[in-house]
Amino acid sequence: MRPLPIRPASPPRPPRPNSPTRLIALFALTLLLSCSSSLSPEQQAALAAEGYYRHLLAGEYEQFLQGRVGSDSLPADYREQLLTGYLQFMAQQQDKHGGITAVSVSSVRTDSLDAYTSVFLLLCYGDSTQEEIVVPMVDAGDGRWRMK
Numbered sequence: 001m002r003p004l005p006i007r008p009a010s011p012p013r014p015p016r017p018n019s020p021t022r023l024i025a026l027f028a029l030t031l032l033l034s035c036s037s038s039l040s041p042e043q044q045a046a047l048a049a050e051g052y053y054r055h056l057l058a059g060e061y062e063q064f065l066q067g068r069v070g071s072d073s074l075p076a077d078y079r080e081q082l083l084t085g086y087l088q089f090m091a092q093q094q095d096k097h098g099g100i101t102a103v104s105v106s107s108v109r110t111d112s113l114d115a116y117t118s119v120f121l122l123l124c125y126g127d128s129t130q131e132e133i134v135v136p137m138v139d140a141g142d143g144r145w146r147m148k
Helices: 020-035 041-057 061-066 076-097
Strands: 100-111 116-125 130-139 145-147
Touching (some): 041 061, 041 116, 041 145, 061 076
Antiparallel strands (some): 116 130, 130 145
C-alpha cells in the first residue's frame, strides 16, 4: 500500500458575500441602524449605503432596489428592468474581475446645500483590484436613509 501524496494547504478563502456570517453581520447592522440614535447622520447614511451594497453582493436585488428613493412607486415593468440590470451588472463584474468580494465605507461627506450625503464605498474585486464609488444618500424622513 502506497502512502497518499501530501498536498499543500490551500490559502483560506474569504467568506462569500451571502455566507451566514455576512448575513448575521448585515442583520446586526440593520438592527444597529434601527435602534441607535447615538450615530451621526453621516454614520447612519454610511451604514445604510454599505448595507444596501451588501444586499447587491448577496444577490438580493429586490432588497437593494428597496434602498432607492421612490422604489415603492415604480411601475412593475421598470422594476423588473432594474432587477435584471442588477443581475447583469453582477454577472459582468464576475466575468471582468472575478466578482465583487467585499464592500466597505472609505469616507462620507455631507453637502448641506443639496441636502444629500455622499458615501464613498470601496469595492474589492476577486482579481485584487479596487474601485471607489460614490453613493448619494438622502434622509427619507422616517429615520431611514435611501440611495438617491
